[in-house]
Amino acid sequence: MSAAGIVFSNLNDNNLSRLTADRTVAAIPFGCRYRLVDFALSNMVNAGITNISLIANYNYRSLNEHIGSGKDWDLARRAGGIKFISPYQTARTPNSVMYLHHLEALKSMQEFILEIREDTVVLSDTDNICNLNLNEIIEEHETRGADITMVTTPCTPDFSSKGSVMMVDADEKTGCVKRITKSTVPVKGYSDRFINIYIVRTAYLNAVLNQSFRENLQSLSEDVLMKNTGDKKIYVHRFKGFVAQVSSFTDYYRHSIALAKDPSLRAELFCGERPIYTKVHNSAPVLYREGAAVSNSMIADGCVIEGTVENSILFRGVKVGRGAVVKDSILFGGTDIGDGSTIQCVVADKNVSISANSTLSGAPTLPFFISKGRHV
Secondary structure (H helix, E strand, O other): OOEEEEEEOOOOHHHHOOOOOOOOHHHOEEOOOEEHHHHHHHHHHHOOOOEEEEEOOOOOHHHHHHHOOOHHHOOOOOOOEEEEEOOOOOOOOOOOOOOOOHHHHHHHOHHHHHOOOOOEEEEEOOOEEOOOOHHHHHHHHHHHOOOEEEEEEEOOOOOOOOOOEEEEEEOOOOOEEEEEEEEOOOOOOOOEEEEEEEEEEHHHHHHHHHHHHHHOOOOHHHHHHOOOHHHOOEEEEEOOOOOEEOOOHHHHHHHHHHHHHOHHHHHHHOOOOOOOOOOOOOOOOOEEOOOOEEEOOEEOOOOEEOOEEEOOEEOOOOEEOOOOEEEOOEEOOOOEEOOOOEEEOEEEOOOOEEOOOOEEEOEOOEOEEEOOOOEO
16 A cells, blocks of 8 residues: 645635635644644654645745644655645646646646656645544555545534535445535535545546546536546545534634533544644743633643633743633734733734733634734
């Protein structure tokens, strides 16, 4: 069994515009000290995949700084490792534009794909956060002789998404896909929701790319998978563990606060058998001064807490002043909460400063967002 990986960094930027003004989707901070890309990369690395391409469209300076040489994921290698690929023009593509779909992105890197020697390619977005046993899924894919395996999760009746999501109707016993549709809400008869992770035979992927050039196809889902589904060897792998789909700003807030409140979710996502890797920072431990009180929260290294923190996530270097109260909030790195201030249902981007004795409040369904570097 051999596999390569391709990670798409920013196909949902428009749906997360508040968080992607200065970064790509893959670089959005999550879970106290991670970025969204860490979960896709760690899933691959934990499966022994060490040849990974990271497709970056634009706005990826912070992502590039986060990944660096890839050493924190054991991807700083002479052979394979991790490489950034951005759209570029050739003599054959004089009118190339920024991609909007998976297939467009793959077409822009066909020369790299032709050099892949592994039998299988794992394609992954970064906006579905989970901890997968990819070895198990790849083995199942090869045993079935599948062209494509789509990783899905059960579609619950209360699911909704800002963007269209692929809903899949598959045979309960064999996992063979019968129908695929797109919707923002559950559709009767479609029990599985695709989480934007494919396992694909490399030879089949090259065949699809050649077809897409001949017929000017743009979308892998609409132009390839959803047409004549029964003629292809498409299967699903049903993943029943924790999945956080970040398709909107409110999704991001809701899943983050749920993670802070529920230790069982954290135990499942940050599984000891399959660790989540990230860039290592040499920060001092959290400093809890007299009067500090913390409950149901995730606090990163380098924070200084003098007030009260409840049901919140604090990234590196956050300061909570004396007598300040932080509830149901997410504070990115370097945020400073002044003495005596109260904030609730707030998402503060990096290096935000909130004056002493201020009061800011959003709502669970409409959290208040403060842009990077703002002083309030």
